[in-house]
Amino acid sequence: MRFITEIKTFAALGSGVIGSGWVARALAHGLDVVAWDPAPGAEAALRKRVANAWGALEKNGLAPGASQDRLRFVSTIEDCVKDADFIQESAPERLELKLQLHSQISAAAKPDALIGSSTSGLLPSEFYESSTHPERCVVGHPFNPVYLLPLVEVVGGKHTAPEAVQAAITVYESLGMRPLHVRKEVPGFIADRLLEALWREALHLVNDGVATTGEIDDAIRFGAGLRWSFMGTFLTYTLAGGDAGMRHFMAQFGPALQLPWTYLPAPELTDKLIDDVVDGTSAQLGTHSISALERYRDDCLLAVLEAVKTTKAKHGMTFAE
Numbered sequence: 001m002r003f004i005t006e007i008k009t010f011a012a013l014g015s016g017v018i019g020s021g022w023v024a025r026a027l028a029h030g031l032d033v034v035a036w037d038p039a040p041g042a043e044a045a046l047r048k049r050v051a052n053a054w055g056a057l058e059k060n061g062l063a064p065g066a067s068q069d070r071l072r073f074v075s076t077i078e079d080c081v082k083d084a085d086f087i088q089e090s091a092p093e094r095l096e097l098k099l100q101l102h103s104q105i106s107a108a109a110k111p112d113a114l115i116g117s118s119t120s121g122l123l124p125s126e127f128y129e130s131s132t133h134p135e136r137c138v139v140g141h142p143f144n145p146v147y148l149l150p151l152v153e154v155v156g157g158k159h160t161a162p163e164a165v166q167a168a169i170t171v172y173e174s175l176g177m178r179p180l181h182v183r184k185e186v187p188g189f190i191a192d193r194l195l196e197a198l199w200r201e202a203l204h205l206v207n208d209g210v211a212t213t214g215e216i217d218d219a220i221r222f223g224a225g226l227r228w229s230f231m232g233t234f235l236t237y238t239l240a241g242g243d244a245g246m247r248h249f250m251a252q253f254g255p256a257l258q259l260p261w262t263y264l265p266a267p268e269l270t271d272k273l274i275d276d277v278v279d280g281t282s283a284q285l286g287t288h289s290i291s292a293l294e295r296y297r298d299d300c301l302l303a304v305l306e307a308v309k310t311t312k313a314k315h316g317m318t319f320a321e
């Protein structure tokens with residue numbers, strides 16, 4: 001089975017936070033992009049988001065021919081996908097909606113064009129159930145901002161051909177990403193399962209009045225957050241075991257796993273908890289606009305990516321290691 005892996009035209013369906021991130025990444029890689037989104041005013045909102053990201057993309061290095069002018073916004077699903085070499089859906093996270101949308105997308109797409117969904121954790125076996133040629137359909141779960149963060153989790157469903165997973169990995173690599181093949185189809189995949197566990201505990205801490213949203217964010221960004229960009233939890237904890245390594249670490253800190261440090265089930269989202277979270281994060285935003293904070297975030301990410309890349313090179317490692 002052959003799928004298109006040398007792509008010239010990228011189709012994006014849904015152009016909110018994530019869809020616009022894919023559009024920006026694809027444009028920056030010198031592709032033609034066709035986008036569709038049913039919301040009134042979606043085209044203007046998309047072009048504004050891409051423009052806000054473009055400064056960071058220029059600093060990161062644009063491919064020859066890359067231009068925001070190569071974005072075309074169309075008014076039907078069929079026009080969006082019919083000539084596309086690769087299709088990425090970033091519609092709202094609702095199973096019924098994605099099921100219906102993918103039956104339309106796949107019926108209108110070229111049979112050998114791969115289709116990726118940005119879903120954060122829905123199962124591809126379920127939402128590709130009524131798709132035409134489901135063997136070319138995968139999940140390509142990105143991270144926000146999609147145009148800078150390299151990780152994309154690639155997940156196949158029960159009808160997905162193994163060659164399609166490999167082909168999607170090839171395409172995402174051609175867009176400068178670091179694909180991670182999630183070999184078992186599980187809700188939340190790998191990364192969101194981890195992020196959700198942290199998020200639940202953070203909500204409990206707010207709910208119990210232990211800390212504000214800002215204090216919880218400080219607990220991450222001045223500590224573990226700094227080291228997570230270059231070393232994950234398992235290797236970090238191996239070093240925390242000293243010369244005796246992971247076995248000693250497990251013996252010393254393993255028993256704490258039995259202590260009631262964590263709650264795991266999510267707290268009830270009461271009106272008070274929602275207000276506390278919204279008020280807390282409003283205080284964190286202060287007078288900054290979302291787009292100003294996006295530019296600040298992008299600058300920080302570029303600096304971190306550059307520092308990690310350079311330091312790895314000094315130690316004889318590639319960025320993808």
Ligand SMILES: NC(=O)C1=CN([C@@H]2O[C@H](COP(=O)(O)OP(=O)(O)OC[C@H]3O[C@@H](n4cnc5c(N)ncnc54)[C@H](O)[C@@H]3O)[C@@H](O)[C@H]2O)C=CC1
Pocket residue numbers: 013014015016017018019036037038039042089090091092093097101118119120121141142143144
């Ligand atoms: N926001 C995030 O941090 C992340 C979200 N995702 C996933 O990306 C997908 C999109 O999420 P966001 O961009 O955050 O949502 P969003 O709400 O920012 O954007 C969704 C867009 O879909 C459009 N839309 C509504 N009905 C539609 C339909 N029938 N077909 C196509 N588009 C439709 C909306 O007009 C909107 O522009 C979801 O599956 C989500 O789980 C993945 C990674 C991170």
Ligand SMILES: C[N+](C)(C)CC(=O)CC(=O)[O-]
Pocket residue numbers: 120142143144192195
């Ligand atoms: C909150 N979220 C589950 C939509 C987050 C993601 O899917 C990934 C990210 O960008 O954090």
